[in-house]
Amino acid sequence: MASAPMTVDRAEKFEKVCAILDYHARRPARLIPILQAIQHEYQYLPEEVLTYVATSLDVPAARVFGVATFYAHFALEPKGKHVIRVCDGTACHVKQSLPVLNALREKLGTSETNKTTADMLFTVETVACLGACGLAPVIVVDEQVHGQITPERAMALVDEIKATEESFATASTASAEQPSAEEAHD
């Protein structure tokens, strides 16, 4: 019984992967777009999916893992719900992006090796130049670009997200209680 939902989950997982593989005609040359599509779907590249991709494309697993680990955009570990990317380009660097990064890491308790918070709410990472150098220093919070950032403004952004998350959490517990109350009525 306990393993049943797990099996369904796995089947669903591979169903989506199959659709992606089919779209790219299962050509090994399309490996990078395939991995990009999978990451888009799952937010990261789960190990079992990579092995499955290797088998489907009829290439050694080493080739798939080799590519997945070569490119910075592929994540082999799940990321937090909110991803904060601090630009590490030259212009941002000379305009003091490091204090922003350090402040974020200190506040959220992350580090260079441990990028995601324990509650899986935040991931803090650096990113290669985003090409918004005119606005340096720049951070990207959930795909939103914030220019001319300061440690203080970065902190405020984090607080804002935290506040939204908390109100969201209270709202969802409230609504979760609602149906149970109705059930009791029935």
Place this chain on the structure above:
Amino acid sequence: MANGAMKVFERFKSEMAGSGLRVVLELRPEAANDEVRLSKSGCQGFCQMGPLVSVVPDGILYTKVRSEDVPDIVQQTLVGHQVVERLLYKDPATRQKCRGLEDNPFYARQSRFVLRECGFLDPEDIHEYILHGGYRAARKAFVEMLPEEICTTILDSGLRGRGGGGFPTGRKWNAARVQNSAKKYVICNGDEGDPGAFMNRSVMEGNPHSVLEGLIIAARAIGANETLVYVRAEYPLAVERMRRAVVDAEREGILGKNVFGTGQSMKCEVMEGAGAFVCGEETAMLASIEGQRGMPRPKPPFPAQSGLWGKPTIINNVETLAHVSRILNEGPEVFRSIGTKESPGTKTFALTGHVANTGLVEVPFGTPLREVVLNIGGGVTDDAGKLWKTGFKAVQIGGPSGGCLVPEHLDLPLAYESLRSVGAMVGSGGLVVMNQGTCMVSIARFFMQFTQRESCGKCVLCREGTKQLLALLDDVIEGRADAGTLELMEKLAHAVQVGSLCGLGKTAPNPVLSTLRYFRKEYEEHIFEKRCRTGRCKALLRPSINQEKCKGCHLCFAVCPVGAISGEKKQPHQINPELCIKCGECAKACKIHAIEGI
């Protein structure tokens, strides 16, 4: 018009506020039918002052416009034909307000060719591009010209690759054209990985059709019918706009099975990179497109002989391709008449860092550095953004492969040949201005860290050499270096240059060598005096309390997080260097500035 326009405006207002600084709106009153047309435009290249709103044909440019300002623009400018003074750009040097592009030194001193239409055309509307003479050159290339003629025209123009190498484009095309192969490819290199460069992003986002037009002309010139645009993943909007441009061009019969009714076919695919700097290198990019790890391979054979899938392939930079249609339309002589003899035409530089006006600057090759940094850029600033007349220290040009230029180079013409002679390079054209408060050793370390991280690992000297260079720089910055360090660094730097296969490794030591050449004194201060003149190298800081100034108020004692400060009240205090973590809190707390060296 007011009511209708206001509705449109309200809709754009929210979009504008939401999309932040990058999307720029363009207002265009069309006098004929008395309607106001509101359209998005590509980046106008004046980044720091964004969002920009331009009102055409009045020629007014508003800077730093916020949604609250929109009603004023509508009421005063569109209805009342008055200028909203407070939204005009103020020249920091003369403190004069600039009404539009003509009197704004940032724009007036530029020669915009590639960027001319960026910011004034709707990048998502192919008809607007065609209406402004777009795809005329491509039609000419397909209908009136032979491949050989196209190659000759480009060769005559003297166009050189804008991606960094500076190789003559016409020669590259010719080399691929003469190859006897049924299948050939043209690739547009939009993998602009140099930190501090964003001209390719702006062109792909602001005028994607100009890139596509250059691409299909190149394909016609070498006899290819498949093209590919490789865009880096950090530029999602550029990917989206290029994809849209391809779909629109297919619909208009510019791409597809019957290009311009000639019966020829032409395909174009847009591929997104996956975050590897080395993929900007031609052969690494080919490996990446083939679904491999992006590692370069030795040349020859050159891609023009054996490239993608072993077929003749040419790879051109975005900016190079954006020049092509103009050269075909206006003739190679016009192009040659701009710039210098060996570097004809214009080049777009991305001006960033400690400078008043940041953004994209397109000037003819040969323009002196002074003009770009001090006149167009408006001068050097301090960390708070205030003008700093004597603050100019250096300009880093060409990103992690380039070098630095110092005050003695202010009158140096910016061109391929002149920059090479001083140990720098045009590269992709990133210009990062640095003020006196910047530690040059840290800058060298920053670039070394970048190349060390991005080294693909194929060549031992690049993989291990950059790592050791980084460790040596850390020694300098953290006070462990000795008399032999600099010599060792230079020796290693030369070894890495010689022992690496591709451009990344060959040029990786450049920032170190260049800073050593112009700022050796600063390195020596770090090594022998254990001192960083800018105070940016934390490990070298030696905070102490001036015993004569200190009144023993105990404020520093209270804020020190590690208890490193001791002393009786009303007696001068001391800092224990063993415990001190150099956080600087004491200096912030001290009201009489008695804490020194931090």
